[in-house]
Amino acid sequence: MKLSIGKTATGEDFFLRNDVVAEIYEALNEGNHLLLSAPRRVGKTSIIHYIKDNPTEDYYCVYVDTEDVTDSQTFFKVLLKAIFDIENKSRYQKSIEKAGKTIKGFFDKIDNVDIGGFFSIDFSGKDNESIDYYEKFKDFLEKVDLDNRKILLMVDEFPVTIEHIKDEQGEQAARNFLKQNRSIRQNDKYNQKIKFIYTGSIGLLSVVKKLNATVDVNDILPYKLKPLTLTEGLELSQNLLQTYKIEIEENVLKYLLKDKIEWLIPFHIQLSIKEIRDLFRIAPQKVNSEFIDKAFNELILNGDIYLDHYRGRLSKVFNRDELTLVHGILKKLTEQQTVNEAELYDLAVKHHLENSFKNILLTLEYDGYIVEYSDKKWRFYSPILKKWWSKNV
Numbered sequence: 001m002k003l004s005i006g007k008t009a010t011g012e013d014f015f016l017r018n019d020v021v022a023e024i025y026e027a028l029n030e031g032n033h034l035l036l037s038a039p040r041r042v043g044k045t046s047i048i049h050y051i052k053d054n055p056t057e058d059y060y061c062v063y064v065d066t067e068d069v070t071d072s073q074t075f076f077k078v079l080l081k082a083i084f085d086i087e088n089k090s091r092y093q094k095s096i097e098k099a100g101k102t103i104k105g106f107f108d109k110i111d112n113v114d115i116g117g118f119f120s121i122d123f124s125g126k127d128n129e130s131i132d133y134y135e136k137f138k139d140f141l142e143k144v145d146l147d148n149r150k151i152l153l154m155v156d157e158f159p160v161t162i163e164h165i166k167d168e169q170g171e172q173a174a175r176n177f178l179k180q181n182r183s184i185r186q187n188d189k190y191n192q193k194i195k196f197i198y199t200g201s202i203g204l205l206s207v208v209k210k211l212n213a214t215v216d217v218n219d220i221l222p223y224k225l226k227p228l229t230l231t232e233g234l235e236l237s238q239n240l241l242q243t244y245k246i247e248i249e250e251n252v253l254k255y256l257l258k259d260k261i262e263w264l265i266p267f268h269i270q271l272s273i274k275e276i277r278d279l280f281r282i283a284p285q286k287v288n289s290e291f292i293d294k295a296f297n298e299l300i301l302n303g304d305i306y307l308d309h310y311r312g313r314l315s316k317v318f319n320r321d322e323l324t325l326v327h328g329i330l331k332k333l334t335e336q337q338t339v340n341e342a343e344l345y346d347l348a349v350k351h352h353l354e355n356s357f358k359n360i361l362l363t364l365e366y367d368g369y370i371v372e373y374s375d376k377k378w379r380f381y382s383p384i385l386k387k388w389w390s391k392n393v
């Protein structure tokens with residue numbers, strides 16, 4: 001297993017958490033559509049890529065990233081296109097055959113669905129204004145026979161799409177878009193044929209709250225992707241270290257994981273192991289806790305290229321006044337272990353932003369900065385981000 005930082009972890013470089021994948025399938029089999037939810041960089045995209053690359057026989061898995069989509073018509077067009085995509089189909093077929101099963105004739109059934117000239121549509125060409133892709137999508141689900149299998153459509157960056165539609169076409173259009181998606185999910189007939197997993201690097205709930213449209217997503221079951229356990233963290237670290245031929249005693253690794261990284265997301269483990277490897281290359285030696293301290297400090301010093309995306313998001317989502325408040329909140333949190341929500345609220349009052357306060361906290365939480373640690377007490381999720389923030393911002 002090689003280091004894989006900043007890009008989706010796939011194949012050999014993906015650390016598999018069997019329980020997570022099993023729980024996701026369990027929730028799907030119970031009939032749910034899912035919202036895979038976790039703060040930034042916890043590993044959402046990597047998980048759904050794994051599911052796409054290793055599908056079970058019952059679900060034809062389709063992955064789409066709709067980050068660039070800015071209108072509802074293109075959204076449904078992109079979904080249809082992905083379902084019919086030849087590469088997608090052959091990946092599924094290969095994976096099922098590898099498991100010793102056959103799915104003969106399955107794709108013919110998809111290909112032969114006649115939804116009114118659909119196959120003559122040039123997907124890559126200019127938009128054909130006369131085609132209603134939402135209607136085509138429903139028509140397809142109406143007619144397709146999937147042999148009791150289901151399409152598992154995994155939509156990455158769904159909340160970004162909603163924001164784009166809002167920005168380009170207004171709030172009403174964004175709400176209509178949510179209703180269109182809901183009505184597909186709520187249709188009993190389609191429900192036998194398709195399940196959705198939504199995820200994204202920004203929080204769906206904070207996006208729909210701003211639109212007063214939470215009712216349009218409350219049928220989706222949230223599945224919270226958790227950080228790794230200590231045992232999993234140790235295993236991932238050992239796997240990576242082995243590749244670079246570095247030996248570290250378990251108690252020293254535990255020191256790294258428990259006392260330094262604390263919030264055990266694969267991303268932060270990868271970043272730390274990279275620093276250890278780089279330091280080890282310059283000066284190979286027995287790795288003890290002082291070595292770990294040094295590597296950890298290097299990570300904070302060198303972290304900009306990996307951590308700056310956290311900061312970049314803030315100036316996109318918050319206006320100037322909100323941003324000033326956000327900086328105030330984060331500054332307070334770098335100075336203390338935990339801070340009472342009431343104290344943070346006082347800051348909001350000072351900035352006349354009481355009304356946005358809740359949503360700001362929610363956004364910061366989803367962005368992976370802060371977490372409600374115990375009742376109404378907030379702290380940074382991660383000492384890495386906390387130290388980096390207090391040094392850089």
Ligand SMILES: Nc1ncnc2c1ncn2[C@@H]1O[C@H](COP(=O)(O)OP(=O)(O)OP(=O)(O)O)[C@@H](O)[C@H]1O
Nearest residue numbers: 004006007015040041042043044045046201266267
């Ligand atoms: N299962 C895993 N095995 C190994 N590394 C992982 C795994 N999951 C995540 N990572 C590490 O974390 C980084 C972020 O993962 P990923 O892009 O999947 O997260 P994400 O939750 O989709 O992030 P974002 O919210 O920014 O979209 C990867 O670049 C990789 O370094």
Ligand SMILES: [Mg+2]
Nearest residue numbers: 044045200201
């Ligand atoms: Mg992602």
